[in-house]
Amino acid sequence: xxxxxxxxxxxxxxxxxxxxxxxxxxxxxxYLFWYRQTMMRGLELLIYFNNNVPIxxxxxxxxxxxxxxxxxxxxxxxxQPSEPRDSAVYFCASSRRAxxxxxxxxxxxxxxxx
Amino acid sequence: AQSVTQLGSxxxxxxxxxxxxxxxxxxxxxxxxxxxxxxxxxxxQLLLKYTTGxxxxxxxxxxxxxxxxxxxxxxxxxxxxxxxxxxxxxxxVSDQGSGNxxxxxxxxxxxxxxxx
Numbered sequence: 001x002x003x004x005x006x007x008x009x010x011x012x013x014x015x016x017x018x019x020x021x022x023x024x025x026x027x028x029x030x031y032l033f034w035y036r037q038t039m040m041r042g043l044e045l046l047i048y049f050n051n052n053v054p055i056x057x058x059x060x061x062x063x064x065x066x067x068x069x070x071x072x073x074x075x076x077x078x079x080q081p082s083e084p085r086d087s088a089v090y091f092c093a094s095s096r097r098a099x100x101x102x103x104x105x106x107x108x109x110x111x112x113x114x
Numbered sequence: 115a116q117s118v119t120q121l122g123s124x125x126x127x128x129x130x131x132x133x134x135x136x137x138x139x140x141x142x143x144x145x146x147x148x149x150x151x152x153x154x155x156x157x158x159q160l161l162l163k164y165t166t167g168x169x170x171x172x173x174x175x176x177x178x179x180x181x182x183x184x185x186x187x188x189x190x191x192x193x194x195x196x197x198x199x200x201x202x203x204x205x206x207v208s209d210q211g212s213g214n215x216x217x218x219x220x221x222x223x224x225x226x227x228x229x230x
Contacts, residue, residue: 004157031216043204043220050216091157100146100165101208101218105157 025094
């Protein structure tokens, strides 16, 4: 299995631009998670899906952030408009409920907003 | 609700010395416990996990952890540190307190520095 795939690996954009991060979970996994990691705040759970349905988006910082999962093999996290404080590494992870909730993480997308 | 506390945000050891990273958890049900490692500029990868059975769990790269219910602890150890062990380590518990939400609850992370 290829593992969790994220794209792009690096993104540099200017303030005000729209940013879309992409994730392909491991085939057969029920859950998909989006995390953000910064030096100041550590690892934060933004939103997660179960069977393509958003379950908990309480970690999404504000309305500028949105996430979708149109099918079991693809999810996006969109920031519009982006701000410098959104600069962080964004991780996608997936898991099977039957697997004791063990999560498998992607390599992350490093976002820099200038 | 489940929670995890990692004692010490930074731990520094000499190469060849014992590594001990502390993790205490709170759980209303028998927990599933995990240690993840994050090397620089990489994602988190599973080091080891405890679900049921033997309380001493062995993981990759010579790490092991012991589940101690009476102490609500799941400390990570390695007898002899190697320079390549320098990384950030996260303890996590499965969120199953009031129905399984499917989430993991992560600790704040501990950065391990290994000095030559």
